[in-house]
Amino acid sequence: MKADIRVALVGNPNTGKSTLFNTLTGLNQKIGNFPGVTVDKKTGVCTLPDGRTAEIIDLPGTYSLYPKSQDESIVFSVLADKANTHTPDLVVVIIDATNLKRNLLLYSQVADLKIPVIVALNMIDLSKKAGITIDIDLFAKKLGVPVIPISARKVEGIDKLKAAIGFANKIALQEPSIDVEAIAPQLIAQISEELKLDNPYFALQLAHQHETVKFLTPQQSDRIEELEKEFSFHSQKAQGAETIARYSFINDLLYDTVKIPETAKDETVSNKIDKVLTHRVFGLFIFLGILLFMFQSIFSWSAYPMEKIGDLFAWAQNSLHQVLPAGPLTGLVVDGVLGGLSGVMVFIPQIAILFAFISILEDTGYMSRVTFMMDKLMRKVGLNGKSVVPLIGGFACAVPSIMSTRTIENWKDRMITIMVTPLVTCSARLPIYVLLIGLVVPNRNFWWVFNLQGLALTGMYIFSLISAVVVAFAFKLILKGRERGYFIMELPVYRMPRWNNVAYSMYDRSKAFVLQAGKVIIAVSVILWVLASYGPGDRFAKIEQKYKQPQYAQKLKPDDLTRAINSEKLENSYAGALGHFIEPAIRPLGFDWKIGIALITSFAAREVFVGTMATIYSVDGNAEKIESVQKKMGSAKNPETGKPVFSLAVAFSLMMFYAFAMQCASTVAVVYRETKNWRWPAIQFAYMTVLAYAASLLAYNLLK
């Protein structure tokens, strides 16, 4: 459906922009990509009071049209590129009424691009409460645009805003703010003339951003560069002069229209909270406490739904097997595709809960305090305060966490964060650790409170954080920074989380995860299924023949017989052949060919390990039953020595391997997507594999 008008939503971060977007569009949302960049493009449809429809585009929050991060650079491109398919007819600038001065900077820049503008004055209720009086009529008259006071949170004024969108002019009527030409008169005149532009501010922005915008031809960009040299244009000086001029315009405007009391009331409440939450001593402890609570909840709350999802897929697979005729196609669909899908779906509860927490922490304003508290520590190892969010997210899944590094403005900090995030113990590693620890670590308490198994698991989590920090430090020494790092960040006023946004975020992220990771995992499970289901030559036929002989058919129960056949088939399949092939390489780590198969099958996704072990040790088809796999693995004996295969040394060597190895195709894909260069995923894959091998070798030889 084509909407009647296209509206872009622009505003500073923390102004309630996403709340307004959710309120305007409801569930009619779509997440796509802006062409050529990896910035999420959120669009939705809103029905106006006159029955027409408006397509709303939610642009990333930014403080100005001069971008500081990848996400922000899209704002100017979308607003300025007239030839593009998503160029808006109208811009709604959302302004936080409790923080007018800084918010108006972006407004005045957008207004000068001469696109029709409406101002949505959000949080008008909070601003009234704080004692701020705004003469809205005068304000609107001075700006020359409609100003609609709203409260996106309380859904007040939304109808008026919709009506204003419906009545909006086709031409821009806003009053001029500053004398743009005065900043670089000759350059602006020359660019305007050569590119046939009628807007001086657009010409000035092109002078600043010609290297990053996509809609200029290389010739045009080179020509602008030439002109800049000719007129000795200095980008930063010009930007500084512009900012000073704009704030002077804003000060004049606010002087006539707004009365602000000496200290805002909301501020002091926020200050009181900050005194506790960022306290010198308690601050860090409270953060640790919140983290602990978060993980406890992610694991305990997700256990039940995860089990149910596993059961559901097992049930679906069983029923389909009964309904569909046996054959390769059924096997591919039911075991390959559905099996792979279940491996993805089972993580949805954990991801949804993790993102609920992250969105609550961000919404309340606490996350920026975490960034504030951790910056010094993180900086020492080459990271940034903002790296904390992806690293925490890495405990659930590296894929969305790597996507969330876009908020890190500094290139080097962002790359290092991307490189080390997959080291953090993600939820796919958890079942492997649980399985192996249960196998070799006694379930015993000491000093009454500490459980040995729990301690070993906690140890693996802490170990992963330490290794991420050490590797980050190494990258800090190797990588050369392109620009200086800085940390100039707003600490928003504490607010109650908006539960709607939390729900949207859970839904969005889970959907993104399923689509991102799902494609890869399904593709890989199909390949693995083929590798594990077919063998070279006539080996499979021979196995079938062998078990048809009376000594097997009579002695074994039908179930056991099927398992024995499956187990032997796996050994003789292509996957089994590969396992035997890599055995010499993994022998020093204490692994045999069976573990080799599991390593190969879980190369694309770690969670496949348990399922493969179940097949190899010929357990019932249901891989969810960890205890039964554990039992079989525990009783497995090395045919040469007669000792158990899974000794303490082997189990820990295997855990070290899984801790470091990049066994996740989705992560490789997302790192490529975010860095747009195959070099980064390649480097990451290489260093992680080397570390995995070395750590395994070390662990095996120390514990042997």
Next chain:
Amino acid sequence: MTLSELVPGEIGIVKEFTDLEMSVKLMEMGCLPGESVTVSRVAPLGDPIAINVSGYQLSLRKFEASTIILQ
């Protein structure tokens, strides 16, 4: 005197900047010459600091604060 020398609770007026690149970013965030700034707190590890400027709270590293010269 620079902003990094203030202790929490102290107020200063921004006079000028020693670093052009940093000044552009700070000014965009409302930290302009003539504005009054109050140091509101210091992070538990001693860096960064949080200041009140233009009616909201901004955090910046000590180094960044040291590029802001006060009146």
